[in-house]
Amino acid sequence: MVLPDGSELEVDADATVEDCAYEIGPGLGSDTVAGRLDGDLVAKEEPVYDGAELEIVTDDGGEDYLRVMRHSASHCLAQAVERLFDAEEVKLAIGPPTDEGFYYDFDNLDVDEEDLEAIEAEMKEIVEADYDIEREEVPIEEAEERLADEPYKLELLEEFADENDTVSFYKQGEWEDLCAGPHVDSTGEIGAVKLLEIAGAYWRGDEENEMQTRIYGTAFEDESDLEAFIERREEAKERDHRKIGSEMNLFSIQDVTGPGLPLYHPPGKTVLNELSAFVTDLNAESGYDYVETPHLFKTDLWQKSGHYENYKDDMFVFELGDDEFGLKPMNCPGHATIFDDGSWSYRDLPVRYAEDGKVYRKEQRGELSGLSRVWAFTIDDGHLFVRPDQIESEVEAIMDSIDEVLQTFDLEYEVALATRPEKSVGSDEIWEKAEAQLESVLEDREMAYELEAGDGAFYGPKIDYAFEDAIGRQWDGPTVQLDFNMPERFDLTYVGEDNEEHRPVMIHRALYGSYERFFMMLIEHFEGNFPLWLAPEQVRVLPISDENLAYAREVASEFDDFRVEVDDRDATLERKIRAAHDDRVPYQIIVGDNEEEAGNISVRDRFEDQEYDVAIDAFRRHLRAERDEKRTEPDFLQD
RNA sequence: GCCUGGGUAGCUUAGCGGUAAAGCGCGUCCUUGGUAAGGACGAGACCGCGGGUUCAAUUCCCGCCUCAGGCUCCA
Numbered sequence: 001m002v003l004p005d006g007s008e009l010e011v012d013a014d015a016t017v018e019d020c021a022y023e024i025g026p027g028l029g030s031d032t033v034a035g036r037l038d039g040d041l042v043a044k045e046e047p048v049y050d051g052a053e054l055e056i057v058t059d060d061g062g063e064d065y066l067r068v069m070r071h072s073a074s075h076c077l078a079q080a081v082e083r084l085f086d087a088e089e090v091k092l093a094i095g096p097p098t099d100e101g102f103y104y105d106f107d108n109l110d111v112d113e114e115d116l117e118a119i120e121a122e123m124k125e126i127v128e129a130d131y132d133i134e135r136e137e138v139p140i141e142e143a144e145e146r147l148a149d150e151p152y153k154l155e156l157l158e159e160f161a162d163e164n165d166t167v168s169f170y171k172q173g174e175w176e177d178l179c180a181g182p183h184v185d186s187t188g189e190i191g192a193v194k195l196l197e198i199a200g201a202y203w204r205g206d207e208e209n210e211m212q213t214r215i216y217g218t219a220f221e222d223e224s225d226l227e228a229f230i231e232r233r234e235e236a237k238e239r240d241h242r243k244i245g246s247e248m249n250l251f252s253i254q255d256v257t258g259p260g261l262p263l264y265h266p267p268g269k270t271v272l273n274e275l276s277a278f279v280t281d282l283n284a285e286s287g288y289d290y291v292e293t294p295h296l297f298k299t300d301l302w303q304k305s306g307h308y309e310n311y312k313d314d315m316f317v318f319e320l321g322d323d324e325f326g327l328k329p330m331n332c333p334g335h336a337t338i339f340d341d342g343s344w345s346y347r348d349l350p351v352r353y354a355e356d357g358k359v360y361r362k363e364q365r366g367e368l369s370g371l372s373r374v375w376a377f378t379i380d381d382g383h384l385f386v387r388p389d390q391i392e393s394e395v396e397a398i399m400d401s402i403d404e405v406l407q408t409f410d411l412e413y414e415v416a417l418a419t420r421p422e423k424s425v426g427s428d429e430i431w432e433k434a435e436a437q438l439e440s441v442l443e444d445r446e447m448a449y450e451l452e453a454g455d456g457a458f459y460g461p462k463i464d465y466a467f468e469d470a471i472g473r474q475w476d477g478p479t480v481q482l483d484f485n486m487p488e489r490f491d492l493t494y495v496g497e498d499n500e501e502h503r504p505v506m507i508h509r510a511l512y513g514s515y516e517r518f519f520m521m522l523i524e525h526f527e528g529n530f531p532l533w534l535a536p537e538q539v540r541v542l543p544i545s546d547e548n549l550a551y552a553r554e555v556a557s558e559f560d561d562f563r564v565e566v567d568d569r570d571a572t573l574e575r576k577i578r579a580a581h582d583d584r585v586p587y588q589i590i591v592g593d594n595e596e597e598a599g600n601i602s603v604r605d606r607f608e609d610q611e612y613d614v615a616i617d618a619f620r621r622h623l624r625a626e627r628d629e630k631r632t633e634p635d636f637l638q639d
Numbered sequence: 640g641c642c643u644g645g646g647u648a649g650c651u652u653a654g655c656g657g658u659a660a661a662g663c664g665c666g667u668c669c670u671u672g673g674u675a676a677g678g679a680c681g682a683g684a685c686c687g688c689g690g691g692u693u694c695a696a697u698u699c700c701c702g703c704c705u706c707a708g709g710c711u712c713c714a
Contacts, residue, residue, distance in 0.1 A: 095713095096713060097712085103712090112643075113643075158714050168713075168714085179714050199708070199709030200641055201645070213642070215710090257687095282655095366640065369707085461673085462700055542674090571677090572671085572672050573673060574677085575677085577676095578675040578676055581674090582675085592672095602673090608675080
């Protein structure tokens with residue numbers, strides 16, 4: 001066996017995880033809860049095998065121990081449910097731990113939120129009773145008898161029967177379950193438990209299967225950890241872009257407009273305009289030409305592009321007179337059509353088209369959520385028509401731009417290579433070539449990447465970026481996609497050096513992905529405290545009394561290349577400061593008699609720092625630099 | 640789409656078989672204030688939409704619309 005520190009351990013051929021632990025030391029042996037065998041969490045009774053990497057999991061309160069304990073908590077949940085409801089009727093499905101807790105799926109169980117309290121109380125009794133949790137190896141045939149009334153368990157059993165002679169059961173008190181484990185030694189080890197949600201879940205995650213009742217919960221070693229968890233959830237709620245979006249008047253999604261169709265209010269549109277200007281500048285530097293295409297095309301175009309065949313279920317398609325039309329789910333066919341209208345020499349390539357293009361995709365109703373999943377959204381789209389020999393350098397250039405965007409927002413990211421999906425167009429040969437090219441760029445850049453087999457677009461493989469926000473959540477972002485198929489379908493050509501017609505390659509790319517999703521992520525990442533260059537209101541001037549109002553307006557006019565407001569309400573300074581904070585304005589300028597006499601200002605930032613006797617010129621110079629350099633934090637008072 | 644829970648003033652929420660309450664915000668007035676809510680008064684609600692039960696429905700029942708969480712973690 002290979003241990004985490006790299007050392008090797010010799011054990012008998014039939015040794016278990018627990019035996020290995022005792023071999024290392026008797027203290028470790030008796031503390032053993034489970035093991036990680038080549039990365040898999042397994043029961044301590046599981047046999048080890050030659051050459052495997054082994055890590056012993058003890059009751060040290062680490063992630064793995066929590067997982068084991070939560071798995072046991074899910075058993076308590078099922079036990080409580082079978083005690084309180086008709087155990088003959090209710091059928092057990094599965095009950096694994098998750099990253100944040102655990103769940104158990106039941107069939108034929110009808111519960112509401114009030115029942116949850118009763119179930120939770122019963123679970124606490126089970127924990128209190130401190131039943132020993134015992135593992136038992138049972139021959140398949142006997143297992144079948146024990147599970148005669150549990151159709152889902154039998155279905156699972158069938159699958160194990162191929163590879164194993166016995167299966168394990170875990171028993172606590174009067175209740176037992178078919179389960180691979182691992183589990184803690186007794187129910188009393190579960191410190192604090194809470195049930196969270198009732199949800200529906202398809203058996204084995206398949207829409208074709210019946211829907212079962214899933215109960216979510218979580219468990220921790222003690223009450224204070226549980227409280228911290230609940231607090232963290234509340235904090236995430238505070239950051240929610242839907243809440244902040246409405247507080248800051250950024251956008252709304254209203255019943256009258258229909259679902260997934262956001263309306264951007266002036267402050268929100270201000271942010272979007274800044275985001276758009278940023279990539280427009282980058283695109284100009286990278287040699288892109290802007291184009292514009294309508295929101296709607298005849299389905300002839302979608303047939304030509306292959307969307308009709310491969311994407312129709314996600315499209316809004318409708319009859320108009322004798323013709324059928326579809327709202328555009330992607331901008332590429334329009335751009336390909338523009339390219340097709342010209343005649344091109346190899347010298348003209350690459351041709352790079354860009355458009356902030358609004359697209360419409362008919363997502364399932366239940367999938368819609370705030371700005372993160374919508375029906376109508378805008379992509380900072382770009383399509384390149386390149387010679388085969390230009391692919392790698394163009395992909396490199398795009399990745400440079402993406403780096404610049406993500407660095408501007410201080411976002412860490414990971415990349416993944418997504419390969420051919422089941423539903424796709426084009427020959428195997430073309431796909432292999434495309435995948436190989438992207439792989440080679442990633443290798444050249446020495447970038448670590450994950451392989452997402454089958455996750456590519458239907459027309460080509462892609463490199464997807466995922467970034468992490470301020471509280472560690474992952475989001476989809478930029479993407480670079482190779483496309484050998486669209487040029488075929490549109491019969492795109494250029495004349496080569498040899499005076500023959502050649503086929504260009506298309507590259508699809510976006511730096512943000514969609515504005516909607518990027519905007520949402522920024523709102524939550526910054527908690528609405530946008531960097532100066534993005535802030536809808538950048539500076540607010542607060543006169544101490546009405547006497548200073550005229551001077552306040554004069555000061556504001558000195559900042560007319562910024563989004564500046566004067567708080568001219570009849571209110572105390574305290575109230576004005578409070579309001580400026582609530583509205584998340586990066587800088588407040590405070591002017592009273594002292595400032596008016598001296599002809600200067602006081603500056604306050606969102607961190608509550610303040611400086612008096614500031615020259616207007618000096619602050620304006622700083623502000624321009626902070627804005628133009630796109631710094632993420634207001635730093636006038638923070639140097 | 641399916642499961643569970645919501646939809647009451649611009650926002651956050653309370654309430655209930657007898658057509659509604661609070662805080663913030665907004666308006667007017669008093670106040671002219673020096674660093675995170677000064678005071679008084681006032682306006683503001685087809686209680687998501689449609690149907691049913693009832694003498695009476697925002698409240699109970701049914702349907703629809705819409706929002707949130709889940710349906711991805713696999714004994």
